[in-house]
Amino acid sequence: MMRVFALCLALLPCAALAQLPVVQQVVDRHILPGFQTLAQRTEALKAASGEGCTGLETPYHDAFDAWIGVSHLRFGPTEAQDRAFAMAFWPDAKGFTPKSLSALIEDQDPAVNNPVDFAEVSVAARGLFALEYLLYDAQFSTAGEDGYRCDLIRAIAQDMDRIAVDILSDWTPHYAALLTAPGPDSRYRSDEEAAQELFKALSTGLQFTSDTRLGRPMGTFDKPRPKRAEARRSERSLRNVILSLAALRDLAALLSEGHPGTAAELDAAFDRSIALAERLEDPDFASVSTPQGRFRVEALKNSIDEIRAITATQLGPQLGVAAGFNSLDGD
């Protein structure tokens, strides 16, 4: 696919972007509502954890849903101070989350009593995935003293809410203005560069869902890795894939608004992917252990890769993403 992409870039003239409203629309209709929802949900989670440490499943899932709605927007405010990692540290190839949580619990680390101290704790022991361990993992949901564990849950919920509020306040109005009003000495020097950032969020978001959310549990045919599925403990691996596709579809629709042909193709491709995902009925991808199950997950992955191909070969050039051969490299 890389070859096709590079050739197209070589053959197509750099289409002028000249569509300022696209970036403005993405900010107003996609980015800001997403982060507002996240902040509302983390606030609800924080409030619920203040009442007690049971019955947190619903606010946990609500916050996680909201995070997946914005988890592809990995630039600017989410990247300052490792906020995105502190909100959702995954994949965790070396098991840092259980290790860091164990250390906190064993030491009865007093950082849980002070939000400033807790903000300095390893990102692996904070955020949604740390909370998932404490709420759903057989070992961690009963580890240590109930009182300390509850303080830890509360500290994580508070910290997540602080991060969500910080991200939102960086976006409004500062980062939104950077993106929508580029200038020669600004972070984005042209509308084209701002659109490139959004295009990159779409393409890396699709890549992450395909390669990581699906690729990681799929492993290889000989060695599938169901235990590596994202958020499998709370059985939301498939849900995360579906929600991420919905969020990426929303972004793709806004970005392709001026190009009806591409918009229609993208819409149809997202339809196919989401339909395949909804038919899976395998919330934690346990089925990848069987050839039949793995085949179905692979079909879903392939369908996302088709969306990626349309994005790379059509939408990118149409948005004037004039990235060169090497500037795309990352090696």
Next chain:
Amino acid sequence: MTTRRGFLAGLAATGALPANGWAEAGAPDYLAAALFPDGSFRLAGLRASGALVFDLPLPGRGHAAAAHPVRPEAVAFARRPGRFALVIDCRTGQRIATLEALEGRHFYGHGTFSRDGRTLFTTENDYGAGRGVIGLWDAGRSYARIGEMPSGGIGPHDMVLMPDGETLAVANGGIETHPETGRTKLNLPFMEPNLTYMALDGRIEDQVTPPPGLHRNSIRHLALRGDGLLGFAMQWQGDVTTHPPLLGLHRRGMTPVFLAAPEPQQARLQGYAGSIAFSGDGSHVGITAPRGSVLHLFDVDSHAFAGAHEIEDVCGLGAGASGFFFTAGTGLTGWLGRGRPARVAQAGCQWDNHLVPVA
């Protein structure tokens, strides 16, 4: 302008004079991978004049290459996470041997020969264990795998043989990836890049790590001056609103020095340096930044910023004459001395990172 004689004098100063065998291959000065208009990925031999002396097909996208010190043989490496490396006879264009990554390993795209040309060293990922290794291959004839040793970190990328001929310098980029998850970076918050000096038997002699606050600066590419001064180019994986240095200089036994351009020029690099080289006379060091389409120069002795040159999609960089030779994704090859960059030739292909001097 550059002359072959002047250029050779420059290389001689770095102890990198091409040996005789290479004359039969049309005496290329550099090797570079490229994407050709017919869609084929090829390894090309280039003269400092810009002339293409050969181009040989590769099975996939290439990255860097290693030139045998004596025989006109080049090893062309797949771009990570590739599993092939081809040994090519540059006189005939024939494949002499194929290096296939072992089960559970893939190449990172760089390698280097021992001084006598008997051993090829390759940077590889032992992805099951999430650690870097250096593969050893018998370059006698068969290119059989003869062993491996830990690289001293995660994600070993570029590697050079130090002037003593007995030490390898390895850039451990620090980023963990796994082929099952493509190019997804698995450990950014915890990455620990380093520069490792090791004996040819794998004994680690020295390790240099970036100072606190720069641990997200992945050390990727290396350049060596004849006196053992090592330049390293980095790729920033941290907060994009900060613009840390992407170039470092290190001499063994000393503290590394980090060089950055004044703002706003440093911001222009977008946290990404593609290649690094010393000038032919050794007085300057340069890095290319394809995302910023700019080449930055520094004075090696004073560490002073010595200028920025805008070149679209510039990436490959090597020593040439007294200055630099560079390639770009646009197909441009050029020369940079004391003044403005000069166009040498315009090829029909897209030059990929890197430009490897035939040494």
